[in-house]
Amino acid sequence: MYRKVFASKIFDRKVVLISGGCAGIGRALAVRLAQAGARLVILDLQQPALDSLVQHLADHHNAEALGLVCDVADAEAVQRAVALAVERFGGIDVLVNNAGITHRSSFADTELAVFQRVMAVNYFGALHCTKAALPSLLARGGQIIVLSSLSGFSPLLYRSAYNASKHALHGLFETLRYELKDSGVGVMLVCPGFTATDLRKNALVGDGSVAAQPPLAMGKVASPQDVAEAIYLAALKRKRLLILNNVDWRARILARFFPRLFERILLPRLSGMKPQASRRG
Structure with a gap:
């Protein structure tokens, strides 16, 4: 819907x-x-995808856009892109x-390079x-939004x-929000639940390769739109924290205050594991 x-x-x-910004929530x-x-x-990794999105924004929304190839893990590349x-x-x-990227592999089977990437x-x-x-954001009383x-x-x-x-993102940006509280720069952390993006399709496995993942038994899935x-x-209101409505409130409460109950009841389902029959004895 055009708004x-x-x-x-x-x-x-x-x-x-x-x-x-070329796919999923970013797009x-x-x-x-x-x-x-x-x-x-x-910023994204593939020039053709960037060119296509920039053209789409110009053709359909009369928007001025600049697409830059940039691996955000490379600090110097990010500096050049921002400049x-x-x-x-x-x-x-x-x-x-x-x-962002993700993986699906047990800790024991995940190589150090995957953690690092x-x-x-x-x-x-x-x-x-x-x-x-940050210098530009400070000069303009801007806003930082963190997924x-x-x-x-x-x-x-x-x-x-x-x-x-x-x-780690929460630790960093909650601290930064406090440090910037008198600067005019807002910091908002966004916590979506499961969203219909390609993130899982491109998930790494333990050896660092990308492998097809089986369907997960997830809960409610939101659209990127x-x-x-x-x-x-939420950005219009410069909120500090946005937790999307498809995030199970029970998970938030149980994980914080009743961790054993969370592990038994919700953790397998949220992790995409099918419930197993309980064992006795």
């Missing part, structure tokens, strides 16, 4: 940088912000740390982008590296 007629003017002509958010009049800087964005648009008003993208990628964009996850507060089996990266709309509305 620009009813859109707030808050993001009109604002410069929004989105990492991992949906780029489209939604384009509808609101924003100018987009999109190009500032040169093109004059500054950055909103940074969306969206780039997941942390390099999910945690250090957000750190690199924020470090590079975390259900696993930021409820662990998921066979995702130890992914879980660790999301917990619904998640993007919720993020957009």
